[in-house]
Amino acid sequence: MFLTRFRVNTARAGARRLLSSPQLLHGAVMASFADPLPSDPVSAGPSTPSGPSAPGGAAPRVLWRIDHNSRAEVLLHLVSPRRPDLTHLVEEAGWPTTGGWQTFDYGAFLTGLAAGSTWAFRLTANPVHSIRRTPDEPTKRTAHLTQRHQAGWLLKQQERAGFTVVEKAPERRLLPEGDEHELVVHRQRGLSFGKNDRLAAGRHTVTLVTATYDGRLRVTDPDALRRTLTAGLGKAKAYGCGLMTLSPVRG
Structure with missing residues (x-):
């Protein structure tokens, strides 16, 4: 790699x-x-x-x-x-x-990633979930639009992805709820662009929402995290989403 x-x-x-x-x-x-x-x-x-x-x-x-x-x-x-x-x-x-x-x-x-090690990370992702309005309706993929729900999306991925986002000490939390982790969600963007569709022999519009995550994580499963770093996290990977990078923690 x-x-x-x-x-x-x-x-x-x-x-x-x-x-x-x-x-x-x-x-x-x-x-x-x-x-x-x-x-x-x-x-x-x-x-x-x-x-x-x-x-x-x-x-x-x-x-x-x-x-x-x-x-x-x-x-x-x-x-x-x-x-x-x-x-x-x-x-x-x-x-x-x-x-x-x-x-x-x-x-x-x-290869050197070890369980228990702590890293700063950055990720741009397409945080989505599947919803239905009635029991008979097919599920529909829908974007999370608020910082709180976008952060929640990442926290739901962490166990499967081989890491846990570091929690803040209680005295460092600025809010009674929603500020428990070393995590910042920013640069939320709604993107809309044209895409050539070979199957439909035409052009249609792709619409998606992206968010960038900065924070600190602790490695829980090195093998799973290696797969996350090389195969991506979430949807829309062809469009610049899913790549998580790590860097040494400073300070």
């Missing part, structure tokens, strides 16, 4: 075009590999590399996320079973003569 970081030059028209559409950025990400790699059904290829299975039977796959750290710093993070070549992205949305990308061997880090 490989972890790649690419800084986007937002002053360029090509970068703004890609950032405006997860569908276009998904295509650019998948073009980083000479051979097909597993992604969501929108572009899954016939070839699936071997690897450890993930929750739900998934295997390691291509995951990506855009981090808007500031107006001047927009980063593309990419996790993949094979090393990517982002030359085309540098030419369209980077600095062709002075900039590039950094790719790291992710395997040693994943």
Whole structure:
């Protein structure tokens, strides 16, 4: 597995075009590999590399996320079973003569994850749930829209995903309810963009809600967490959701 970081030059028209559409950025990400790699059904290829299975039977796959750290710093993070070549992205949305990308061997880090260790994390996800208004009605996938429900969605995933979000000490909680964890939910976005539908031979609109999570977690099941980090968490992975990254806790 490989972890790649690419800084986007937002002053360029090509970068703004890609950032405006997860569908276009998904295509650019998948073009980083000479051979097909597993992604969501929108572009899954016939070839699936071997690897450890993930929750739900998934295997390691291509995951990506855009981090808007500031107006001047927009980063593309990419996790993949094979090393990517982002030359085309540098030419369209980077600095062709002075900039590039950094790719790291992710395997040693994943192997070193240990139960009980604590990490800072970031995740952009598509927090959804299934509802029905009457017992006879089919279930419908619906997005969580409030910070409280979006946080609750992540807390429901944690046991299966191999971690637990660290709880705050009682004296550090600012609210009587809903502030029990080292977790911040921010950058909630409603996205709507066009997608070519090969089955319907036409174009339709994709609508989804995303939220970014920052917090601290404690590893409870290293194998499950490794699968989460390489196969993603939640829905809409082709559109920049599901990639969780870890970093050392500071302070």
